[in-house]
Amino acid sequence: MDILLLGSGGREDALAWAMRQSPSCGKLLAAPGNPGIARWADCVAIDPTDPDMVVSLAKREGIGLIVVGPEAPLVAGVADACRAAGIPVFGPNAAAAALEGSKGFTKDLCASEGIPTADYVRTDRMTEALDALDRFGLPVVVKADGLAAGKGVTVAFSRDDAEAAIRVAGDGPLVIEEFLDGEEASLFALVDGDTAIFLASAQDHKRVGEGDTGPNTGGMGAYSPARVLTPELEEAAMDLIVRPTARAMAERGTPFSGVLYAGLMLTADGPKLIEYNVRFGDPECEVIMPRIDGDVAALLHAVATGRLAEIEAPRLKDSVAATVVIAAEGYPGTPRKGGTIDGIEAAEREHGVTVFHAGTARHGSGALLATGGRVLAVTAIGRTLAEARARAYRGVDAIDFADGFHRRDIGWRELARTSA
Incomplete structure (x- = not known):
């Protein structure tokens, strides 16, 4: 089948790489793509959040499957338009994408369905949010109620920090919530409305600095599997969190179809939901795709056509994947753009290494330039986390990027557990 992939980041590069290796994948287009994605797909310069442009391109090219990478097209209703045009699409309709588009929506759903999560208050005015702080001790979590590219969360360890985060948001919608103590892990489930099955686990590194210090980012690295999410905890999360969510969305007339990414806190009382994303994480996608054993394109098509219950459960390779994000100086604030990048070919000569492009562009001269905060995701697979990380x-x-920086401690918690 011919496939159209929407997006231009590291997640989409990993998806394109995986689908290009799928026996069921024929022609592969990407909109708008990036220089990394262009290695696997033909890139088309259209706006992926414009439903009419996406549908028009898909019809013109005879596309049999649309795979939506980032969240913005989903919230904009691109999947709705594709389904209305009779084109199978991997990704939820806008109403179901509210699970990511509105943290308040998700918190209310959890409250109504008895899904374990942190205590919370929703507010629309700054004065209400400041008053709500009295309900919680310290630390306290302040979340922007909307899309924030993974950076709309402040974990405040002092009242002053909490109030500062609220004042930055002004009178916009916020969720103020209880701080959950434990270790975070990410669970990825495939859902086609009626069926929800576990796909993979991963652990991200959100803080910009080593030792998990500094401000939150979109992610500075990840590894998969997250062994802290044991099979018992994995099944508990599916039974208590993911499947009740899928069931509730279907009962409300807004069935979810796509990948449901549950950010979990593994507390002393069991797994609790931190938040949902309605697409593959970035950089988690970069460590999940290399571990899938089988035809990724066919798997995504089965989700898009409501056939999850009819196919064999996805298989994962008995290996570990790790990715290290190289970001531009200034990230997660104002990143320095335009720096030249060399050495990707040398990096990929290392056994088991693939470099996914997250924020790059080609200059007219052919030089590769940095265009975003997160620029590259250097990913490797190995028998153990230590081996994958070393690769x-x-x-x-091997990469020459003078304006870049990265963390040197990806996977440090898991390696410490392994050593112990």
Whole structure:
């Protein structure tokens, strides 16, 4: 089948890489794509959040499956338009994408369905949010109620920090919530409305600095699987969190179809939901795709056509994947753009290493330039996390990007557990 992939980041590069290796994948287009994606797909310069443009391109090219990478097209209703045109699409309709588009919506759904999550208050005015702080002790979590590219969360350890985060938001909608103590892990489930099955686990590194210090980012690295999410905790999360969510969305007339990414806190009382994303994470996608054993395109098509219950459950390779994000100086604030990048070919000569492009562009001269905050995701696979991480860092060290920086401690918690 011919496939159209929407997006232009590292997640989409990983999806394109995986689908290009799928026996069921014929022609592969990407809109708008990036220089990394262009290695696997033909890139088309259209706005992926414009439903009419996406449908028009898909019809013109005879597309049999549309795969939506980022969240913005989903919230904009691109999947709705594609389904209305009779084109199978991997990704939820706008109403179901509210699970990510509105943290308040998700918190209310959890409250009504008895899904374990943190206590919370929704507010629309700054004065209400400041008053709501009295309900919680410290630390306290302040979340922007909307899309924030993974950076709309403040974990405040002092009242002053909490009030500062609220004042920055002004009178916009916020969720003020209880701080959950434990270790975070990410669970990815495939859902086609009626059926929800576990796909993979991963652990992200959100803080910009080593030792998980500094402000939140979109993610500075990840590894998969997250062994802290044991099979018992995995099944508990599916039974208590993911499946009740899928069931509730279907009962409300807004069935979810796509990948449901549950950010979990593994507390002393069991797994609790931090938040949902309605697409593959970035950089989690970069460590999940290399572990899937089988035809990724066919798997996504089964979700898009409501056939999850009819196919064999997805298989994962008995391996570990790790990715290290190289970001531009200034990230997650104002990143320095335009820096030249060399050495990707040398990095990929390292055994098991693939470099996914997250924020790059080609200059007219052919030079590769940095265009975003997160620029590259250097990914490696190995028999153990230690082996995968060592390969990834050898790949990182082969890359020449003077304006870049990265963390050197990806996977540190898991490696400490392994050593112990």
